[in-house]
Amino acid sequence: MSAPAVTVDNVSVRFRLYHERNNSLKSAVMRGRRSVHEDFEALHNVSLEIPAGSTFGIVGRNGAGKSTLLKCIARILYPDSGRIVTRGRMASMLELGSGFHPELSGRENVYLNGSILGMSRRTVAAKFDEIVSFAGVGKFIDQPIKNYSSGMYVRLGFAVAINVDPDILVVDEILAVGDAAFAEKSRQKFVELKAAGTTIVMVTHAISNIRQMCDSAAWIDSGRLVSIGDSNRIADEYTAAVGLGDDQQQR
Amino acid sequence: MNGYIRELWASRELLANLTMREIKGRYRRTILGQLWSLINPLATMLVYTIVFSFLFRTAPPVGSPSGIESYPLFLLCGLLPWTFFSTTVISSITSVVEGESLIKKVYFPRLNLPLAAAGSAGFTWLIEMGLLAVVLLFFGAWTIPWLPLLLLFMLLQTMLASGIGMMLAILNVHFRDAQHFVAIALQLGLYLTPILYPITLVQQLAADRGHWVVDVFELNPMEHFVAVFRSLLYDNRWPTAVDSLWCVGSAVVLFAVGSIVFVRNERNLGRLL
Ligand SMILES: Nc1ncnc2c1ncn2[C@@H]1O[C@H](COP(=O)(O)OP(=O)(O)O)[C@@H](O)[C@H]1O
Ligand SMILES: [Mg+2]
Numbered sequence: 001m002s003a004p005a006v007t008v009d010n011v012s013v014r015f016r017l018y019h020e021r022n023n024s025l026k027s028a029v030m031r032g033r034r035s036v037h038e039d040f041e042a043l044h045n046v047s048l049e050i051p052a053g054s055t056f057g058i059v060g061r062n063g064a065g066k067s068t069l070l071k072c073i074a075r076i077l078y079p080d081s082g083r084i085v086t087r088g089r090m091a092s093m094l095e096l097g098s099g100f101h102p103e104l105s106g107r108e109n110v111y112l113n114g115s116i117l118g119m120s121r122r123t124v125a126a127k128f129d130e131i132v133s134f135a136g137v138g139k140f141i142d143q144p145i146k147n148y149s150s151g152m153y154v155r156l157g158f159a160v161a162i163n164v165d166p167d168i169l170v171v172d173e174i175l176a177v178g179d180a181a182f183a184e185k186s187r188q189k190f191v192e193l194k195a196a197g198t199t200i201v202m203v204t205h206a207i208s209n210i211r212q213m214c215d216s217a218a219w220i221d222s223g224r225l226v227s228i229g230d231s232n233r234i235a236d237e238y239t240a241a242v243g244l245g246d247d248q249q250q251r
Numbered sequence: 252m253n254g255y256i257r258e259l260w261a262s263r264e265l266l267a268n269l270t271m272r273e274i275k276g277r278y279r280r281t282i283l284g285q286l287w288s289l290i291n292p293l294a295t296m297l298v299y300t301i302v303f304s305f306l307f308r309t310a311p312p313v314g315s316p317s318g319i320e321s322y323p324l325f326l327l328c329g330l331l332p333w334t335f336f337s338t339t340v341i342s343s344i345t346s347v348v349e350g351e352s353l354i355k356k357v358y359f360p361r362l363n364l365p366l367a368a369a370g371s372a373g374f375t376w377l378i379e380m381g382l383l384a385v386v387l388l389f390f391g392a393w394t395i396p397w398l399p400l401l402l403l404f405m406l407l408q409t410m411l412a413s414g415i416g417m418m419l420a421i422l423n424v425h426f427r428d429a430q431h432f433v434a435i436a437l438q439l440g441l442y443l444t445p446i447l448y449p450i451t452l453v454q455q456l457a458a459d460r461g462h463w464v465v466d467v468f469e470l471n472p473m474e475h476f477v478a479v480f481r482s483l484l485y486d487n488r489w490p491t492a493v494d495s496l497w498c499v500g501s502a503v504v505l506f507a508v509g510s511i512v513f514v515r516n517e518r519n520l521g522r523l524l
Binding site: 074075090092094095099101104108111112117118120121 | 519
């Protein structure tokens with residue numbers, strides 16, 4: 001088997017929870033530069049491997065540490081200990097429409113957002129029509145983005161992000177974007193990406209997504225890896241543990 | 252470090268786009284649009300001219316060899332570089348705090364944020380200095396042969412401002428008071444740099460109080476930049492070697508230190524913001 005696309009090796013992340021934070025000079029001086037804090041471990045010795053070309057799901061309760069893990073993989077956070085190795089070009093969808101400027105038009109924002117996500121101007125130009133038609137914003141594309149409905153906003157953000165063409169795509173809870181028709185279109189897009197060999201790492205609360213889209217999955221609780229393996233088995237274990245059926249989505 | 256530079260180079264289109272976002276977004280929905288970036292310095296110039304030229308009777312030096320003698324033009328040769336310096340330092344600092352949502356959601360070389368702030372301020376400054384050169388030409392100062400040197404020193408001053416801005420941006424993430432301190436320091440700086448008055452005024456003062464007064468004034472890199480811009484634009488002669496060396500030295504050192512401090516700390520931005 002080829003080298004894994006993502007290797008997470010014994011990763012721990014600690015956040016400092018400040019009770020009284022020295023965010024101003026005054027408080028730093030008053031307390032003699034000591035701020036009152038305690039450490040909170042959001043991830044504890046997590047190790048996993050994600051095979052290249054596979055779709056990997058992450059499940060767990062709110063606050064389990066899923067987003068923290070994704071952010072480490074996406075190089076937004078750096079772990080306090082342990083190591084992460086990724087092989088290939090990476091793009092992350094942790095939020096849609098990152099860097100959209102409300103006063104600029106949809107067109108200008110597509111180029112801006114594209115370059116934030118690492119696309120070249122030429123790539124965006126080549127995919128521009130596809131992006132606009134996928135987002136279904138039509139003639140609004142030359143309107144300032146603040147006139148968009150929130151649905152149009154996230155659809156445009158999704159359309160740009162899905163066209164980045166990375167080797168590894170990291171996705172956090174954004175599959176429920178837009179109406180049913182759009183959700184179906186996006187699922188289709190993920191199928192295409194997978195067929196093209198993209199490694200996809202996704203956090204989702206819809207167990208049906210884990211079963212249908214993922215090859216394997218991991219269940220995280222309180223920053224620890226509870227179980228990892230075949231996606232159907234993880235889905236079974238997780239639903240049994242939290243006592244929910246498949247179609248009930250935990251929020 | 253090498254890897255970082257390669258990555259930064261690969262993200263140059265992002266830098267261009269972030270800069271354009273700043274430039275285009277700033278005056279959207281204003282009737283005068285980009286003209287505001289010219290109206291603002293002109294209004295400031297008018298205020299200072301009334302106060303210092305008409306009320307305090309500050310005499311402008313005669314440009315030599317250009318022969319021009321005009322307080323507003325003398326003032327603008329120093330005021331435009333200072334305004335740019337001040338805008339760049341402040342907006343570099345705020346670019347990081349304002350970029351919080353981006354920093355927490357997407358990976359990209361963070362250095363692009365302060366660099367884009369400097370770039371968008373630089374764009375306005377370039378237009379202002381270009382127009383100033385034309386106006387000076389109209390009043391009889393032969394500025395044209397000095398334009399290449401002008402561009403070089405503008406680039407150096409951009410490095411200086413950007414380097415200082417990057418360092419303070421990191422400090423500001425830890426202590427949000429920093430940006431308010433800096434704003435006050437910059438207001439003082441306008442008066443402590445010979446911009447509204449010629450350096451000869453300070454030299455006269457030093458004749459009574461001792462030469463250390465001038466020495467202290469000259470520790471300020473912006474004093475040397477203003478002197479160079481006045482030589483090039485107002486006087487139309489070569490800047491002195493001392494001023495030029497100060498400019499090159501301070502720009503290179505502060506830009507290097509600023510970017511190293513920034514890059515060393517940028518990994519933590521995702522947590523600290
Ligand atoms: N920047 C931060 N500072 C302090 N605590 C944080 C920070 N980010 C996340 N946390 C905490 O870490 C835990 C895991 O968060 P997260 O990874 O977002 O969970 P989820 O599994 O819901 O995505 C939560 O308890 C959250 O409050
Ligand atoms: Mg989350």
